[in-house]
Amino acid sequence: MAISFEHVSYTYQAGTPMATSAVSDVSFAVPDHGYLAIIGHTGSGKSTLIQQLNALLKPTAGEITVDNFTITPKTTNADLKPLRQHVGMVFQFPENQLFEETVRQDIAFGPKNFGMAEADANKLADAMLQTVGLDSSYAERSPFELSGGQMRRVAIAGVLAMRPKVLILDEPTAGLDPQGRQEMMTLFERLHREQGLAIVLVTHQMEDVVQYAEQVAVMRDGRLVKFGTPAEVFSSEKWLRENQLDMPQAAQVAQRLANRGLAWDALPLTADQLADQLAARWPRKGGTHV
Amino acid sequence: MSNFIFGRYLPLNSVVHRLDPRAKLLLSFCYIGLVFMANNPVSYLIIIAFTLGAILASKISLGFFLKGIRPLIWLIVFTVVLQLLFSPVGGHVYFHWAFVNITQFGLVNSGYIFIRFLLIIMMSTLLTLSTQPLDIATGLASLMKPLRWVRVPVDTLAMMLSIALRFVPTLMDEANKIMNAQRARGVDFGEGGLLKQAKSLIPLMVPLFMSAFNRAEDLSTAMEARGYQDSEHRSQYRILTWQRRDTITWIIFVVAFAAILATRRW
Numbered sequence A: 001m002a003i004s005f006e007h008v009s010y011t012y013q014a015g016t017p018m019a020t021s022a023v024s025d026v027s028f029a030v031p032d033h034g035y036l037a038i039i040g041h042t043g044s045g046k047s048t049l050i051q052q053l054n055a056l057l058k059p060t061a062g063e064i065t066v067d068n069f070t071i072t073p074k075t076t077n078a079d080l081k082p083l084r085q086h087v088g089m090v091f092q093f094p095e096n097q098l099f100e101e102t103v104r105q106d107i108a109f110g111p112k113n114f115g116m117a118e119a120d121a122n123k124l125a126d127a128m129l130q131t132v133g134l135d136s137s138y139a140e141r142s143p144f145e146l147s148g149g150q151m152r153r154v155a156i157a158g159v160l161a162m163r164p165k166v167l168i169l170d171e172p173t174a175g176l177d178p179q180g181r182q183e184m185m186t187l188f189e190r191l192h193r194e195q196g197l198a199i200v201l202v203t204h205q206m207e208d209v210v211q212y213a214e215q216v217a218v219m220r221d222g223r224l225v226k227f228g229t230p231a232e233v234f235s236s237e238k239w240l241r242e243n244q245l246d247m248p249q250a251a252q253v254a255q256r257l258a259n260r261g262l263a264w265d266a267l268p269l270t271a272d273q274l275a276d277q278l279a280a281r282w283p284r285k286g287g288t289h290v
Numbered sequence B: 001m002s003n004f005i006f007g008r009y010l011p012l013n014s015v016v017h018r019l020d021p022r023a024k025l026l027l028s029f030c031y032i033g034l035v036f037m038a039n040n041p042v043s044y045l046i047i048i049a050f051t052l053g054a055i056l057a058s059k060i061s062l063g064f065f066l067k068g069i070r071p072l073i074w075l076i077v078f079t080v081v082l083q084l085l086f087s088p089v090g091g092h093v094y095f096h097w098a099f100v101n102i103t104q105f106g107l108v109n110s111g112y113i114f115i116r117f118l119l120i121i122m123m124s125t126l127l128t129l130s131t132q133p134l135d136i137a138t139g140l141a142s143l144m145k146p147l148r149w150v151r152v153p154v155d156t157l158a159m160m161l162s163i164a165l166r167f168v169p170t171l172m173d174e175a176n177k178i179m180n181a182q183r184a185r186g187v188d189f190g191e192g193g194l195l196k197q198a199k200s201l202i203p204l205m206v207p208l209f210m211s212a213f214n215r216a217e218d219l220s221t222a223m224e225a226r227g228y229q230d231s232e233h234r235s236q237y238r239i240l241t242w243q244r245r246d247t248i249t250w251i252i253f254v255v256a257f258a259a260i261l262a263t264r265r266w
Helices: A045-053 A081-086 A104-113 A118-131 A150-158 A178-195 A206-212 A237-242 A250-260 A272-281 B021-035 B042-059 B061-084 B104-130 B131-150 B154-184 B194-198 B202-225 B245-265
Strands: A005-010 A020-030 A034-039 A061-066 A067-072 A088-089 A166-170 A198-202 A217-218 A223-228 B094-096 B100-103
Touching: A020 A045, A020 A217, A034 A045, A034 A206, A045 A198, A061 A088, A081 A088, A081 A178, A088 A150, A088 A206, A088 B154, A104 A118, A104 A150, A118 A150, A150 A178, A150 A237, A166 A178, A166 B021, A166 B245, A178 A198, A178 A206, A198 A206, A198 B021, A206 A250, A237 B100, B021 B104, B021 B131, B021 B245, B042 B104, B061 B100, B094 B104, B094 B202, B100 B104, B104 B131, B154 B202, B194 B202
Parallel strands: A020 A223, A034 A198, A034 A217, A088 A166, A166 A198
Antiparallel strands: A005 A020, A005 A061, A061 A067, A217 A223, B094 B100
């Protein structure tokens, strides 16, 4: 079991009059090299949940397992470094974490903190710059003179350079244009497929969820209300609406067609599935392939 | 950072919370005068009773005040020890070495200093715990109004103050986020030697300043876009009204003050 939560609860400012429960009694498990999407309305506890995966927050109750690491309320700050290297974390608007003089130095910052020699870290930084789709001419530039999208790529390269086995993404595409969004998601998909990187994605983009995730966790008011495959989670539009979530766009179209009397074997969730299923229904005229 | 109580607001509904911020601000200033007036056990008992009464009325648990004192404890201990060792000679001398004297006078005095520190910190903690920062700013601006006659730009100062106060929690949040992001990249804040600790602040301070400057620029653009002009006479959304509970509080304070003036050793 790569990642598992067992009866995990988290309360902010526990023991004060301002104590607020953000996550309560959450249990689920994701297999090795999995791709998990966490969805839910704003304030449902998604961010609190993922910050516990590398012990930035320690659960107030329960136990979290990430590969060989166990995080409990009693986990001390002393031996967190191996865990933090194992679990890479890309925060919302990660470009806000850039600070070094050059892009290369900033990407090499993480690996150096985990004990890598400067020369090796710099070499790794150049490689990571390639991985995120920026050419080597950027290495010597100041991160602050780049565009927003480029800054985000540099920040993500900085996390990837730590060579994590689990990558946590907190709304990595927020504020990007559609093309940038797609490129970003394709990058993560490639890392997942080619390097077996386990991914935990927090997002409001249902299209990304059905496109990439293998499992989906739905949070509401700090509780896990549903856990399953995208097909299971997106099976009932009514249930989704009750939980203030949307269907993916392709599924919305499919649903409307269904309301007009078109019967699906299984409701298509992605644009590709929708196109394929529609194409299969269309009588082919004289062998022309669409 | 979450242990740092001083300067935080605790939203509760009590008489103390509802007092006019002007009344509370002035009272806190005068209270310091009151504390320095006391110089014998009876007068200190009166002040302690007054302070405990105010804390009880605020419905805030005493534990918060003790927490608020903790970060300042070394400053207090340092001052008390100085007072203890280097007081002018008076009363019985318990210990004497070179220029160090521990005397009865010094002992009593350092005890008083200790209590004074405690009381003043408690009262100012009570002020900030029970008053929203923006209310403090409005109150200060209102109290500074007379300075207009000597051409002090009171409104601009008040605007600066409320903007500064408004952005304290925002920047704290921001700092927290950046610290988390850098922790995730393997930074240990507050660990290792002094040099290492100072160095670990760079990845925090650079992004924090960047974001503060960006925010300042955005805010000024937004203000100008809505026609903000300096030194214009503007009306206020929050209007402070002096109420009966303010008068009653002040009467209690004046009575306490009079009692101390009557009981103190002249």
